[in-house]
Amino acid sequence: MQEKITKNADGTIRSLSNRHVQMIAIGGTIGTGLFLGSGSTISKTGPSVMLVYLVLGCFFFLMMRAIGEMFYADPSQHTFVSFISKYLGPTAGYFTGWSYWLGLLFASMAELTAIATYFAFWFPNIPSWIVEVAFLVVLAAINLIAAKLFGEAEFWFAMIKIVAIVALIVTGIIMVFSHTSTPLGHASISNITNHFTLFPHGSFNFISAFPMVFFAFQGIEFVSITLGESKNPHKVVKKAVNETLWRIMIFYIGALAVIMAVIPWTSITPDKSPFVQVFTLAGLPAAAAIINFVVLTSAASSLNSIIFSAGRHFYQLATEGRKEGFMNRHFGKVSKNGIPSAAILISAALIFITPIMSVSNSVSSVFTIVAGSSSDMYIIVYLLTMVAHRKYRASNDFLSDGFKMPGYAITSPLTILFFFVIFASLFFIPGDVVGAIGAIIWSIVFCGLVYLKERNSKAYA
Template sequence: MHEKTTKNADGTVRSLSNRHVQMIAISGTIGTGLFLGSGSTISETGPSILLIYLIMGIVFFLMMRAIGEMFYTDPNQHTFVTFINRYLGHTIGTFTGWSYWLSLVFGSMAELTAIATYVNYWFPNIPAWIIEVVFLVALMMINLIAARLFGEAEFWFSMIKIIAIVALIVTGLIMAFTHVRTPLGHASLANLTNHFTLFPHGSFSFFAAFPMVFFAFQGIEFVSITLGESKNPRQVVKKSVNETLFRIMIFYIGALAVIMAVIPWTSITADKSPFVQVFALAGLPAAAAIINFVVLTSAASALNSIIFSAGRHLYQLADDSNSDGVISRSLTHVSKNGIPVGSIVVTSVLILIGPMISVAHSVDFMFTLVSGATSDMSVIVYLLTMFAHRKYRQSSDFLDQGFKMPGYAFTSPLTIAAFIFIFASLLIIPADAIGAISAVVWVVAYAIGVAVKRFTSRSYA
């Protein structure tokens, strides 16, 4: 028998159970970067990568505690951007909302491209754009039917990722403790400390790994967006946020430590998935195909979550605009099943730009530029979230007996400093500089646009 669901004042339905939200939290924590990109981070920093993941894990945990504290006070909101709007003002809130929504849309295009790549592993003759359209329509339909169906899809997508990681950790530990001999040497925990140095390829490579790890955690905030449609939001926010650091320790640090125990870190390269290598060394001939399936479900999971999240953000933006026009009414329309249909459809249609780009390669550079800028905008969004939390602490909304951020006086400025460091590092890393500069240009252009609009309105007043 299903638990009784309740309906919010805006028509959305609280149908997501604790089981759904916990798995969505895990899904937001684990991305395809762990399965495919971990080889790149390990090759750059060696065992030091564990320290970087721990530091960034603590930073994201603290950010989630700040978000969780505000949601605990007001669990009826659909997105954390609402709090930016409330505590930093409508102009900054609107800027953040559109910036974050754009970053989700362009992020989903990247996931679509990845999905096509993974499917082409088995079916190389199917055009990428067909695969992208099929997956996009299927996931859009899942999001349009009911929030509970979205939750179920994420539950099983996440379960596949968890099984793969647990299987890797168990397999690796058995190999390490039994000192299995491989073509690369003996598997052993001693491989973690052999030839250890904090900066194996120089201090620049070490610090350049911080943004790489940051982007691996990007999307961890998705769990907060489910709270407006979960059955017991205050109970759920405590559990999901408090377990964030534990998940990072197990799924990232645990997996990477086991990988380096099986494969000497000096033998790990950026062009191969360490997951595939470990399973292959364990004697699993289908390792590449299995991991390809796992990353396919991981990319589909990410896209599914993005459609859900971006749809709610666009809905919130339209609702906050207080406009009564046709477009605004369409974007704020909620179906009988409690789904903001218009916002999800519009978001999905815009994501279709991705398949169009895969056909028209001539616009690749512009896509790279815009997607880089919107990805880097997430750092600014997180910063604004932390500033909104500080304003919340000074407001009458502050709940002294609520779900408070631990050590606020020290941890809040520490988290803000960490995000400033990440953005500053993007500006000096050649591969990220264009995106970071574009993000700055976007902020400046928006500010100029607001200033011009206000000046014009005063002139005609």
């Protein structure tokens, strides 16, 4: 049976246990934005931010069910992008693979920059580039040794985030039930309901919160990339995907509810971490240092996951190319320890560009524009994934008794429509317009170049 496989045909090893994958799934659900950026979304929308998280959480859960259904039918694939190649054709897969991989690289650069910033909290005199190089070397080494070591590192990174959120929720509940008095009033559920309105700062701020929360959830699909190297893929995929929604309910909506119960939402400002504020009000003087440690490990976890994911995606791109081609010969290989080492090394090497970004403001500005465009590309990738799922449903690969997406006839088109709406909303938010236009330009130029290449190759065939 497939669950008994310990080694894939390409040499990669199924060494990730259920414990690893489940914690990776939880860690992927919880982003750094919850600890630092939640103050911004609360200040914009008040208690109705919980509705935003719930709506987006439901659609991300449906997307994960679509991805999970395809992986359940074929757990040998290394990335969900491979299903786009399989069901929408090599051109769509090629476009998606390169777009997603480049998006991962820009995300990794942002995370590495964040790591240096958080590290400076304790050691401000150490140059940022030294911190960035040190973290990148260590995390790349973890990825190169064994998938199991990567899984173990992610297990403990995720555990730190979980402990911090559970501590916040427990602390907040105790303060609410004991009606703890703070400089801002009393901790109480009424802090959430007082002066409640769906659009406290206008409908525009409410609508603009959707893309903000969307990007907070971005990367939630990462757990699916571990399935190709997990020991029991059929068992693991069901648990990892099915628990996505309740994780969002507990870790995001639960944490936000507790924060607004302790701190009146009208007193929450975007420039301060609500986590630090709650722990400070609870009498924890080291709150800022503790949360800084949590976000440092969270950023390290994200970078660790990105290196793993980027390596697998580049490997996938290499193996889908011509067997005698440069990519396949140099990056479509697996090392003796079952790792696509060359693909990981080239991905990690390109991340070393990060220290150069601090040289001048112009470089940083260009990076911000390109990173925004690549981030917006994820919406297009998600859309193509959902379309690929529909093609899977119409193919001979469809398992009628498999891990099926619930209410497919309604939920599939609704999810696709929702992602279209999210992308369209970017054009009404000043800060996102450039990124959205950049994503469209990238799509048109890339697809045009691929089309010309294919046409020329046919002409000379």
